[in-house]
Amino acid sequence: MSKRSLLHSRLLDITVSRLAQQLVEYHYPFENSVLLGMQPRGVFFASRIADKLEEILGHRVPLGKLDVTFYRDDFRRRIKPIKANTTEIPFPLENKRVILVDDVLYTGRTVRSALDAMIDFGRPAKVELLILIDRVYSRDLPIEPTYVGKHVNTLDSQRVLVEWKEQGAKEDNIWLINKEEA
Amino acid sequence: MSQALSVPHLLGIKSLTESDIQLIFETADEFKSVINRPIKKVPSLRDITIANIFFENSTRTKLSFELAEKRLSADVVNFSSGNSSVKKGETLLDTVNNILSMKVDMVVMRHSSPGAPHFLSRYIDANIVNAGDGTHEHPTQALLDTFSIREKLGDVSGKKVAILGDILHSRVALSNIFALQKLGAEVMVCGPNTLIPKYLGNLGVKITSNIREALHWCDVANVLRIQLERQHIKFFPSLREYSMHFGLNKQLLAELDKPITILHPGPINRGVEITSDVADSDHAIILDQVENGVAVRMAVLYLLASIRQN
Numbered sequence: 411m412s413k414r415s416l417l418h419s420r421l422l423d424i425t426v427s428r429l430a431q432q433l434v435e436y437h438y439p440f441e442n443s444v445l446l447g448m449q450p451r452g453v454f455f456a457s458r459i460a461d462k463l464e465e466i467l468g469h470r471v472p473l474g475k476l477d478v479t480f481y482r483d484d485f486r487r488r489i490k491p492i493k494a495n496t497t498e499i500p501f502p503l504e505n506k507r508v509i510l511v512d513d514v515l516y517t518g519r520t521v522r523s524a525l526d527a528m529i530d531f532g533r534p535a536k537v538e539l540l541i542l543i544d545r546v547y548s549r550d551l552p553i554e555p556t557y558v559g560k561h562v563n564t565l566d567s568q569r570v571l572v573e574w575k576e577q578g579a580k581e582d583n584i585w586l587i588n589k590e591e592a
Numbered sequence: 593m594s595q596a597l598s599v600p601h602l603l604g605i606k607s608l609t610e611s612d613i614q615l616i617f618e619t620a621d622e623f624k625s626v627i628n629r630p631i632k633k634v635p636s637l638r639d640i641t642i643a644n645i646f647f648e649n650s651t652r653t654k655l656s657f658e659l660a661e662k663r664l665s666a667d668v669v670n671f672s673s674g675n676s677s678v679k680k681g682e683t684l685l686d687t688v689n690n691i692l693s694m695k696v697d698m699v700v701m702r703h704s705s706p707g708a709p710h711f712l713s714r715y716i717d718a719n720i721v722n723a724g725d726g727t728h729e730h731p732t733q734a735l736l737d738t739f740s741i742r743e744k745l746g747d748v749s750g751k752k753v754a755i756l757g758d759i760l761h762s763r764v765a766l767s768n769i770f771a772l773q774k775l776g777a778e779v780m781v782c783g784p785n786t787l788i789p790k791y792l793g794n795l796g797v798k799i800t801s802n803i804r805e806a807l808h809w810c811d812v813a814n815v816l817r818i819q820l821e822r823q824h825i826k827f828f829p830s831l832r833e834y835s836m837h838f839g840l841n842k843q844l845l846a847e848l849d850k851p852i853t854i855l856h857p858g859p860i861n862r863g864v865e866i867t868s869d870v871a872d873s874d875h876a877i878i879l880d881q882v883e884n885g886v887a888v889r890m891a892v893l894y895l896l897a898s899i900r901q902n
Contacts, residue, residue, distance in 0.1 A: 491898035
């Protein structure tokens with residue numbers, strides 16, 4: 411299995427800072443904006459963004475967790491079922507500007523389920539998508555991110571693996587892995 | 593993070609592993625938060641049709657299953673034997689095969705014969721959920737009972753649970769014994785000697801016919817109803833006498849040195865196995881059990897349906 415690092419701790423920190431600055435540009439003073447991290451790994455990324463925003467703004471932007479397991483379109487089509495995670499949205503979504511946050515954007519199907527799941531909590535005024543790694547040219551659905559950390563050209567036979575320190579990794583790292591050599 | 597049940601059907605707690613039960617609990621936690629939202633529905637089972645086949649009467653279980661199915665967006669068809677071809681002499685297998693020909697993916701069945709769902713599972717492809725088979729098992733009830741204990745006391749492991757009442761005719765008792773033991777709890781049963789099965793001791797449960805002893809020993813008391821409809825001979829002289837010796841009342845609870853949690857699978861016969869002041873007290877979690885029943889059944893249906901069909 412060969413793997414190549416796409417981003418690691420220091421560069422990643424620079425990317426997170428840039429994305430946070432971009433958000434400030436469009437959302438300042440964040441009166442009506444909220445972050446919504448997608449379970450499981452989008453939540454780690456979203457809390458990094460929230461930390462960085464707090465450094466810049468001096469206050470915390472509301473952060474929720476969204477689990478889309480029950481909304482997926484590949485139910486009964488996967489070989490192994492996915493275990494559900496907690497959904498925790500401690501604020502109403504009605505009329506909010508929601509920044510949906512995930513680590514990797516690939517086919518767009520998870521984001522599609524997230525839009526469905528979100529609507530069950532209320533009608534946001536606007537939904538934006540913030541992505542750390544955009545695997546370009548691989549979309550199954552017409553879904554595109556609003557903010558992107560890094561564009562990566564990948565093959566279907568490859569996989570992007572994100573490791574966060576919060577999960578027990580030694581340091582943050584994002585890998586591009588060739589599957590067939592595994 | 594992918595995990596699946598080790599079985600394609602929920603026939604009984606006996607065939608589940610401890611990690612199956614934990615997976616059901618963890619999934620039910622998420623469904624419990626779903627059913628407390630303004631929109632209490634998720635689209636997971638939208639391409640699945642479920643037949644609820646009840647050959648025996650049921651109100652709460654049937655309602656609970658139907659709600660669980662609808663909150664998962666499944667299509668639901670109902671069948672009760674009262675007004676059916678069963679009365680005209682059709683066999684169980686024929687009845688179910690007829691229903692399955694109409695493209696049903698899952699069957700929730702209650703039947704008066706122990707083992708009826710096990711028999712069916714050998715002949716049909718659909719996932720089967722046992723909603724009670726005679727005096728044998730009632731797995732979803734045991735799951736929701738243990739889920740409610742876990743919710744109230746934090747954990748099931750290490751707890752002492754007394755099951756009081758008509759053990760002989762109770763499928764709830766047997767399923768609860770299996771579930772509690774798999775989760776690491778100790779079990780004692782208490783009832784008139786005539787209503788305790790002869791070989792129950794082989795399951796490793798404590799047996800007593802002294803309700804005071806059971807109550808002093810336990811952290812949780814699960815009170816069962818006297819199933820007069822299944823008693824074709826006299827097992828005790830009268831309901832009044834049963835109530836005097838085995839009924840749970842406030843005086844008995846006041847004698848204890850600690851509060852205990854009270855469960856009852858319903859329907860309650862107030863003044864027989866439990867008095868109103870106990871059933872309505874803060875230590876009784878009878879209505880929590882009903883609420884948890886929907887979440888637990890959603891978890892069971894969801895997890896069974898998620899096993900891939902080719």
